[in-house]
Amino acid sequence: MRGNPLKIFFAVFIGLPIVATVILQLFGTVMMVSVAHQVQSGGSDADRPVKSKYKVDNVQGDRSLRAGFKALSNVSALSEDRQVSVSTQVALKDLLDPGEAKPDPDFAHVFVKARAPRLAKEECARLRKTLASECVVERATAGKAYDGLYRVSMTLNFIQRDSFGEVEQADTHSYHEIRERLPISGRTIKAMPASAGKKREALYAEAARLCSKLRASEGNCAIYHVQVSERADRKSSAVELSGHVRLSFLQKSAGF
Amino acid sequence: MKHLGAIAVLAASLFTLGCAEEEIIPQSDPNQFLRSDIRGFKTTPGIAVGPAHELHWIQEAVQGYTPTDFKDVPATLNIVSPMISCYFREPAEGEKLAKVYVGRGQVRTPVFAASKQTIAKRVEDWIEHYKVRGNRVTSRASVNSDSMKLVDVIVTDTSAPLYLVLQAETGNTLWNLNLTEGVELAHVAVIGQGATGVANIDESIPIEFMNNQAADECGVIPVRKPADHWLFVQRAKADKSSVYKDAMKKNKEMYKKYATWFERSFNVPSEKSVIGLNEASHFIVGPLPETMGARVTYKPLKDAHVKIASETFIIATNKATYVKEHDALISGHVMKLVGGDLSTLSTDS
Known part of the structure; x- marks a missing residue:
């Protein structure tokens, strides 16, 4: 490149920054428009576009689109944005097949890890009975807990069984999330480890009822996260269950 | 640079092998192969360690x-x-008590050992890998870590019946005894972590092993007294951070605990007259033979009789068979844990 040094100086230090600034501003404008029509999400789903037929003005979270919005935008597909997280406490004996001997103590925690996917599939069956039309296991693992119990953690993705509902016609909508404790009474539920599955099933059913109630009043509702955890009751051999459900829905924006 | 010493020693050994009829001792000073290590000194295979870190070919x-x-x-x-x-x-x-200490051996052998805990961890890794990948996993066998490390102990002290104490700080140590004529071994005590064995020991010599569960329950871990020549100690002095300070405190406590146990067990301090190095392959207990002809003929591991304190998985074989046997063991455990059906590990509903 031959030329006046002064021209080169202006080109590099003045011209280039101006061009870069203009490009960035244009890019920003395009992105803002795109949020309303076809929103790009961040995080693990960063590169996956979320298409929504609704124009919504408050769905951007700290780093990405809110999970609940992504979940309601595509209610008929399995998604990592719609999940059930369960942390349960199990006794080793409850995982044995009929007539199966206990594993060597050094292999006990590995045994529970090996049986964790089986438990997660059973949990999917509970979800299908209560709130899901489809369910897949995303992850199932285990570790030692207390008093001879083992903690099994599982993450399940699901499609909700009940329909999303109706969204009132409007130019723009506002997005809402609700978090409710499970059970809704706020009290923990006690159960023996072997029967805790039935109690969890009841909590899932409660989550589905809460969503139905919301659908009745707001027209629509999506369950996008259910979390249930158990901890050992130090005074007995029972476990205590508690959790929460996160629901999302759309409303016609006020003032439009 | 790091391997120059080993190459020089190997070259010297090969040269010596080439002259099998008239064995030639390398002329260079073996003390040049003494190196500082994290927890003491180390040397290379081919160099034998005597009292006070004295080195010999x-x-x-x-x-x-x-x-x-x-x-x-x-x-x-x-x-x-x-x-x-x-x-x-x-x-x-x-x-007469004769104490030998090694932090870790160097010479790999075709004796492979893995503890139940190690096997359990490998089974666990196999299962977790399968859950994610959904296919059979590559071998979890580890030639490096499972191969027991040979440490020669050449005993030349004929001054009294010897009570030999063999101490290894890390696991999988296989001691190989070579006794000069006239040596009387009254008793052998072996302390170590993981698999611990002794080769070429006469059936008549009483031997006791303390390792694995017994060592854990008794809190016995052979640890040397931290000294200024340790790189770890030097770093701790140069770097005043709490990480080094805490580590040094822990090391001193571990040493104190071992020293207390040792003195109670053998009635002498653990550090007194100990022949040891953090990393070495041969030790000499007693004086060097006065003449070439007085040297004991080396007893190799090949065709030796070996005593090993129990481990879950022990096998003396070539590398290929070791891997095959090891993998069969892991697969057997996996199948048992999944109730005979690998598909239960799948997350597909």
């Missing part, structure tokens, strides 16, 4: 020395139970 102490390799499969493995008590039998009157 292995050929000065034995004749017919050949470096051990994976072809040197022993004749028998005799699995013995480790002791139950926390203390060895005390040295009797007239017995």
